[in-house]
Amino acid sequence: MVCSLLVQVQFKIFPVNYAAVLRNEIAWFEKPENSVGFLTSHVVGDTSMIKTIISDRMSVIVQCISSILIATIVSMIVDWRMGLVAWAVMPCHFIGGLIQAKSAKGFSGDFAVSHRELVALTSESASNIRTVASFVHEEQILKKAKLSLREPMRISRIESIKYGLIQGVSLCLWNIAHAVALWYTTVLVDKRQATFVNGIRSYQIFSLTVPSITELWTLIPTVISAISILTPAFQILDRETEIVPDSPEIKSPERILGRIEFEEISFKYPSRPEVVILDNFSLIIESGQKVALVGPSGAGKSSVLALLLRFYDPHKGRILIDRKEIREYNLRWLRKQIGLVQQEPLLFSSSIRDNICYGNEGASETEIIEAAIEANIHEFISSLPDGYDTVVGEKGCQLSGGQKQRIAIARTLLKRPAVLLLDEATSALDGQSERKVISALGSKSGPLFRTTQITVAHRLSTVITSDVIVVMDKGKVVEMGKHATLIAATHGIYLKMFQLQNQMEG
């Protein structure tokens, strides 16, 4: 009964642990201690450790405790003095066990850390295998892995010697306990306070109990390891996320209109608090407008999009959507209203259909095909032997950069977002494909179905038709207007960028 309950707990812990990881804000995932490898190691390692404790060890612990209790009661019934002796020598086992437990603590801690480092290294190199292979960096990775294991190996060698000695001491204490019990049996028999038969019976029962006690103590290192491994897991479970996805639980209108206002925003990334990214940034985007953010690399364009999705919160200023601060919207609901296509979109290792349906699982076949046509990828998908059922490989590795981008655009279009954020979303497409996609995206806004569009682009040819072009530099808006207005301004940054690109293309 107890064991079956514990097994159920074991299966419930994994989703709880995983949900606690996913609940955190983006900045938390950017900390080195929360890298993909470390988290994988945590989730997999913690779950298997819980399995070991609950399924394998817990039943042994329950068995040992019950056999000790039964043996004690029976030996008390046979001869109460002998029963008391069994308990009197218990400190010998107890002290032996304590010494073992103490030595095991450092032992397991080192293994946990080195194991996590190794998993982090493996997952990082496996997910970046093309970069690793092109730089012929395999040897260095192996060296790094060996290096990360060197210190734990040295420590564990010392610890295992210590552990062996300690095991010897605790066995010695166990033998002392036996000797005392046997000696006392002879004393009782000698003084005729117990019959020979009862003395032997009692001693036999005591002897049968000792293996259970010893086994219980040998399980202590496992339990200690579990505690040291599970402590960080519980820290993750207990952590309060800074940007709460389910709060506030207020009812929102069906669809936002898409008027966006950045009001004197100042922003620094939590991982780099000394660098100001956005400095008093203000911008109003009317519902249904097409706005382009352009400017030099590192100007803060993508950061503006990240703030709108509340991947981070600004330190100063407010962001309003439909004249209401975004913190007042339920975050999950808000994110469903916004579609983001990034420069290097990540596809999941499943079929093209599943990837397109990612934000809208209930979409019909017609809707999926419509979105693919708008993203100019339907023709390619139809030419594949398995069509929409083609599996794209891990992170979409079986597709070209441009195909990945177009599938990502289709995925976002299927979401029918009220606000569409395109961050260099067509940068990998050829000119003709790009024009088709951009014109399809441009036709998204109509009187019935408004989409506010914010495009971040380096290639200015893709944004010249925008309603407003915002030129950013060092986290500030430096120029703003239509393409014609901006190129008319002499000495403007936009004009310079435009001329430079024209020269390069010409």
Ligand SMILES: Nc1ncnc2c1ncn2[C@@H]1O[C@H](COP(=O)(O)OP(=O)(O)OP(=O)(O)O)[C@@H](O)[C@H]1O
């Ligand atoms: N997650 C992050 N943590 C810390 N700093 C970051 C992070 N992301 C971006 N930055 C820094 O913020 C600054 C602005 O980056 P951002 O990506 O917003 O610029 P950008 O204008 O979009 O650049 P690009 O055109 O090259 O994409 C850069 O200096 C960058 O190094």
